[in-house]
Amino acid sequence: MKMVQLDKAKHDRHRFDCGIDALNNYFKIMASQQAKKDNTRTFVLEDINCTEHVIGYYTLAMAPIDLASLPAKLQKKHHNASSGGLIARLAVDQRYKGNGYGEWLLIDALRKLLMASKTVAFPVVIVDAKDGAEYFYEKYGFTAFQDAENKLFITIADVRASIGL
């Protein structure tokens, strides 16, 4: 499977449809602009049968950690930390759903963030889950923040333990 940075000259952004307008529109309109401004990075999984077709994408950035929303033990451990890695968006086109691509994208995103954390340390990975997708993330070890059900985190230590780079 081929994961590459979104290339607006190549990838057919307007074909992409994950069923959620906000995620479709971000991909069509914002993702490339935001990457150009160095605000976020968007990676796409190409369909090997037609590499302009996008199976799914995720967008990575950094985000502030709301320490007060972490469990007490982690608050204490990370009280000097300010930022976490952020999976800002992750979606699979409806034509490809249910084939393990969501899992594959999530693991790839975590692997990239784990690599980045070796250079610029951060203690947690945060996700913004849309439309009931928190259950998808919980399945892979994420925990909801105490004050925000749609926002979840996993420690980079747990990512390292499960992916092990």
Ligand SMILES: CC(C)(COP(=O)(O)OP(=O)(O)OC[C@H]1O[C@@H](n2cnc3c(N)ncnc32)[C@H](O)[C@@H]1OP(=O)(O)O)[C@@H](O)C(=O)NCCC(=O)NCCS
């Ligand atoms: C959530 C999403 C990324 C899953 O992609 P997918 O390719 O269909 O998922 P996979 O085939 O890799 O499924 C992996 C596992 O997660 C489960 N799963 C899939 N979608 C789920 C959801 N919304 N809630 C809970 N579990 C889910 C699957 O049942 C599967 O579990 P199993 O192996 O025990 O059967 C996809 O449905 C999607 O893009 N949804 C719309 C956008 C969205 O909600 N994005 C996430 C947050 S921004």
